[in-house]
Amino acid sequence: MAHTVWQPVIGLELHVQLNTRSKLFCSDEVAFGGEPNTRISEISLGYPGTLPRLNKEAVRKALLLSLACGSNINTRFYFERKNYTYPDLPKGYQLTQSRMPVCQGGSIPVRLNGRYARQVPLVRIQLEEDAGKSLHDVYQEFTALDFNRAGTPLLEVVTAPAIHTPEEAGAVVAELRRMVRYLDISDGNMEEASLRCDANISLRQAGTDKLGTRVEIKNLNSIRFLQQALAFEIQRQEGLLNRSLPVVQETRLFDPDSGETFAMRTKEDLNDYRYFPEPDLPPVALDPEWIAQISQSVPEMPALRYERYISRLDVPEAEAALITEELRLANLFDLTVTLNGNTRKVANWVAGPVRNTWTATGNLPAPHQLAGIITLVESGKVSFSVAAQQLLPHLTARPGYGAEEAASELGIIQTAQEEVILPHVHELLSSFPDKVNAYRKGEKRFDWVFYGRNTKAKRQPV
Ligand code: ADP
Numbered sequence: 001m002a003h004t005v006w007q008p009v010i011g012l013e014l015h016v017q018l019n020t021r022s023k024l025f026c027s028d029e030v031a032f033g034g035e036p037n038t039r040i041s042e043i044s045l046g047y048p049g050t051l052p053r054l055n056k057e058a059v060r061k062a063l064l065l066s067l068a069c070g071s072n073i074n075t076r077f078y079f080e081r082k083n084y085t086y087p088d089l090p091k092g093y094q095l096t097q098s099r100m101p102v103c104q105g106g107s108i109p110v111r112l113n114g115r116y117a118r119q120v121p122l123v124r125i126q127l128e129e130d131a132g133k134s135l136h137d138v139y140q141e142f143t144a145l146d147f148n149r150a151g152t153p154l155l156e157v158v159t160a161p162a163i164h165t166p167e168e169a170g171a172v173v174a175e176l177r178r179m180v181r182y183l184d185i186s187d188g189n190m191e192e193a194s195l196r197c198d199a200n201i202s203l204r205q206a207g208t209d210k211l212g213t214r215v216e217i218k219n220l221n222s223i224r225f226l227q228q229a230l231a232f233e234i235q236r237q238e239g240l241l242n243r244s245l246p247v248v249q250e251t252r253l254f255d256p257d258s259g260e261t262f263a264m265r266t267k268e269d270l271n272d273y274r275y276f277p278e279p280d281l282p283p284v285a286l287d288p289e290w291i292a293q294i295s296q297s298v299p300e301m302p303a304l305r306y307e308r309y310i311s312r313l314d315v316p317e318a319e320a321a322l323i324t325e326e327l328r329l330a331n332l333f334d335l336t337v338t339l340n341g342n343t344r345k346v347a348n349w350v351a352g353p354v355r356n357t358w359t360a361t362g363n364l365p366a367p368h369q370l371a372g373i374i375t376l377v378e379s380g381k382v383s384f385s386v387a388a389q390q391l392l393p394h395l396t397a398r399p400g401y402g403a404e405e406a407a408s409e410l411g412i413i414q415t416a417q418e419e420v421i422l423p424h425v426h427e428l429l430s431s432f433p434d435k436v437n438a439y440r441k442g443e444k445r446f447d448w449v450f451y452g453r454n455t456k457a458k459r460q461p462v
């Protein structure tokens, strides 16, 4: 019997928690953690008679991502009620978008093995509110409810079923995380669930178009778990299909301890939610001028920068990846190369010492400071390691300083001038007359290393 080749087909539903100050339909504060039920109001609890009001900043942030993904913005959109009963959903419905989301289409670039090779198409990006949280570990007999999160603005980003490997799925999530950070619309933190991922996966016979029966894996809270869950699911479904057994359409969860997925519930019928337009919110009509204005504030996205750095600025892939991971590093790199055209050297500094100092202290040098440091090292006035370990942290803590003045303040300028160096040489030689004599008598073994002005020498193994 011919062996069937199965092609995995994966579609992701990604939830981005927006970093607005207040919730999507009321002024309750948005924050992570804290005392339960302290950031709530009649509106987020859905009391009768209260009216929602749309947060304009959340719409602006949705538009930023749409523009960055090249999506089509629906200049008229509205919200719908998705009706279901759950303890952490006080209103009995979620305000979301179904028939007319804020935008449709667009794509997310995928970087694999150091290159951006393709774009994964998006189906839609929609705005919706988050639910509260059920806490199962507070009381032994009861479930506790925390409504702080209820009403927090989310963007749901839905990809087409056009991803074919776990690696590609991971790359999509990594790219979206970079993008939302560049746009400053979310911290993209998967551990704190500001970025959440559900994965849909099915297999089909390679070479055919018809989609197979899918399962949805929910709550994958790291890229590693996403990839492990998909790899497991590919094997499981292959096993079923090769034995001519059906794949059951269902929702599954991933257990990180066993590395396996397990069934949570069979998929609800599509029409269970009885979507209908929210009667208490008027449809939104976007002003094209406002959209144009927002598009001005979209920075160059990480994928474009990465490509530019490696193809036009001669930056090695690994360093381009480190630099473009953070907008602030990428901006520092761009500004510094306008002052020093040695792009490889600047990249080396930004991806190495600058990034380390930033991680350790939270401080970055100003572009002129970094350019100054590089010039000092290039001219031989300061050694690379002294510049990286002393001068750089010194400067990042003193925004107004120039590299040269900081270097002389620290006393780390090296010199090649004889009249400066010779007295030190004489001083050193006269403090080790035995060694000098031995040398004169023909002892040529240099197994002594002298440390700076310190007259104590240290014996080094030769
Ligand atoms: P739902 O209404 O259940 O959320 P959608 O049609 O919105 O379903 O699709 C949700 C996600 O599932 C999308 O990312 C889509 O690409 C993906 N998807 C849909 N059908 C399949 C399939 N047969 N195999 C893999 N992924 C799929």
Ligand code: MG
Pocket: 013
């Ligand atoms: Mg869905």
